[in-house]
Amino acid sequence: MSPRRNVSAAPAPSDAVRRRGPGRRRAPTSGQGSGRRNTELGLLVMVVLVTAGAYVLAALGQGAYVPANIGPFLLVLLAAILATNLATRRFVPDADGMLLPIAALLNGIGYVMIARLNPNLAGFQALWSGVGMLAFVGVLIFLPRVRDLANYRYIAMVVGLGLLMMPMIPGLGIDQNGSEIWVSLGPLRFQPGEFAKVALAVFFAGYLVEKRELLAMRTRRLGPLMVPDPKHFGPVLLAWGVSLMVMVRQTDLGSSLLFFALFLVMLWVATERPSYVAMGMVMFGVGAYVAFRSFGHVRGRVDAWLDPYKDPTGTCCQQILQSGFAMADGGIAGTGLGASGSFRFFAKESDFIFVFIGQDLGLLGATAVMLCYVLIVGSGLRIAIRADNNFDKLLATGLSSLVGFQAFIIMAGVTRLLPLTGITLPFVSYGGSSLVSSYVIIAILLRISHESAQPSASRRVVGAGASA
């Protein structure tokens, strides 16, 4: 279906064209757009039903009663989800219709698991979900054109690095569970790292789009390798190095790994040079080895990964062993929501929540959750491919891989595929920072998706040389 024909059929096409792209006001709704929004609404309603059903089942499994607050629960859930759908109808009508429902589904499953594992946190998680959806709507409202973010790339860098270093500022940072990744601002506590990753993705995208030609050229010889002029590399290496250093200092290995993956993916996609990937891998290997040799906590994680039976009841290995036991307990079909004990478990509602999904819902449930991430990554990358300018492309790729790799790192960690590095499971784990930043990512992706579906003549010219 050609966009041009849609435009002519739309109620006020000339207005939109004159504005050169979508503004804050209602964008022209193509036929395809409203179809996507209806699909989205249908999926969202299904999400509500699945979440409410799971919520009731979990309560039945735990205490054989139907939760008293199921009525208000349903209403609030429905209202929140309808509100997001209204927002997408209003601001990004032509955007992808899958991302939001999948995110909401993961959010819903996560909420049910948290309510069942630690009822004290359920209220907060509901609140954070609401804040996350508000942030989602906020981004849709206040970010009319993603490309404009490219102009703020250095600000994004400063903001990103600043956020990363915040926990190290005396008086602000809080040491919680051995990781100094929390910041306390008055009554508000949050993990700035969760927001830093979005800011840094913006910076990488902006910077790499600007310099990709230069970076792709190899002018200097370094031994057998031709390498680009280091001056073009400076800011990227700086940002990367500082972020890694900060992470290692804060003993937040999961985020450190995530940043590395993000950096590598974006660099490779921007320059199309496989040698960067190879170089990156070598650098990672060296870094990992140095970290292994010099940091006790890194060595502990690797030891527990290699042989958890070394000290089965000690702090190093007890957690990862118990994770295996819990998931084995679940088997193929799971022990049933809430039917099995949660036992004494550390970080069960955050880093280890995937373990309990595996326990309660079994291999089937854990695989379903994993497929949700496959769909998010798939949708995100499709948006990247369809995006008609390089900044959008690169940013969409970066944000999608952020979600994808973050989910992979923690799922691989708790299943002992990789050494365990604590990080949240996006949308599912307990925590406001993670939820809000994840919803922001979805909002940006939807905005890019909407823009690339826009039939703007001017943008065609601008983006003509963009699709590589």
Next chain:
Amino acid sequence: MNRQIRRVGIALLVCYLAVFVQLNRIQVVDADKLNNDPFNSRRAQREYNRPRGQILSAEGAVLARSEDYEGQFYRRKRVYPEAELFGHITGYLSFNYGFTGVEQQYNDDLSGQSFQVQVNSLEDMLVAGNENVGNVTLTVRKDLQQVARQSLGEREGAVVLLDPRTGELLALWSFPSFDPNLIASPDREVMETAWSIYNLAQGKPLLAHSYRERYFPGSTFKIVTAGTGLQTGKVTPESPVYDFRNGYLPPQTTKPIQNFGNGNCGGALFTILRESCNSAFAEMGQSTIGAVDMVRGAESFGFNQSVPIDLPNATKSVFPTDVIATPNPPKLAQASIGQNDVAATPLQIALVAGAPGNGGRIMKPHVLKDVRTSEGKVARSFEPEEWLAPMSPEHAQTLRDAMLGVVSGGTAAGLQIPGYEIGGKTGTAQLGNGLVHTWIAGFAGQPGQAPSLAFAVVVFNQAETSQTTGGAISVPIARTVLQAALPIPR
């Protein structure tokens, strides 16, 4: 760029595929292995909240039951009304520390998961309010446990009483014991405090000394030596006649094995058993019987073998086997009188003592009488089963007569109870630090009938005095327990 973006997608897909494979490994392929991992306490933890049957003593006293409980993690708690009295038998079902004892051994019956309980409670399921669980009745009698506890008092030791004809355990007491209510407490603090206190306490209260710890058996082991001599045909009631002397000097040493109090003794089997003559039994084992037959004989009585008792983690009793490969006459001579590397659980000694009266056979020891559904229907019961047959009936009869002589006119004369036939053997195992384990083991029953009781009583770490040839300390305890257990004669 698009090609790279697609490849990023493929790379992530491969990553997820790897997670999927790993999930399959954990949740399907290796699931059984992980579920049975010794460090996996989830099974016990889940059992904690399940309906669970009672454990009852032979006379029907409740030893363990489940009660409703309001807690964050728990909906039930396990209560043990007899506390320490049956701690080592029922064991505990603890959220933190898993399970032991009958709670572990018969978990599937108690929780109603065993085939027999499920089949037999099919009709019960129609009765409203019925829980599909099994109630486990034990052969152990509460009254005998109490008598054992009272007569042993606050001395570290053990009392084992069983029916040698069936292997039913009637009493299995050891001091110190522990209160399973504390270890199974739903109050985490109580549970953890009790656990650490019991683990630090002197005498290892959590360990059932009656069947999970072994000790020097001392002269009670002479039953094994005599039985082996008789069974191999090398010893008869008439010959050999051992020299009358105050010690025996085995080859390759200058250190003789002394008789008690350096006294002189000797003679044929009945005489030397009655007087517990070290010099004679040392010579019998080392010279008359020899290493190969001594080892084989000890093993035929159950040494170096796992005891097939229906309680978890029973310890095996040991007799040195290296005396065959590297002849060591002094060691063999010492082992023949229950010293050196010989060590036995009180349960093992009771089983040995029961064999002569039971036609030379040792039955499988057990604590289970039967499992019933909540409606009282018997789902299964324990069938007596022979474990070992170290002696032929006629040789057993000879040894039985010899042991009767020990009570009627020997070192265990204090065991006599008018109207009953009682045989036994005392033991005083020197620990080398001035302390001794004092033993008495034997059998009792009505005259002319197969003995209905076999027993072993041991009191650990007693100060050695001139009188303590086993008798003075353990015999009165055994006598009290026997008086309570023997049927009133008709």
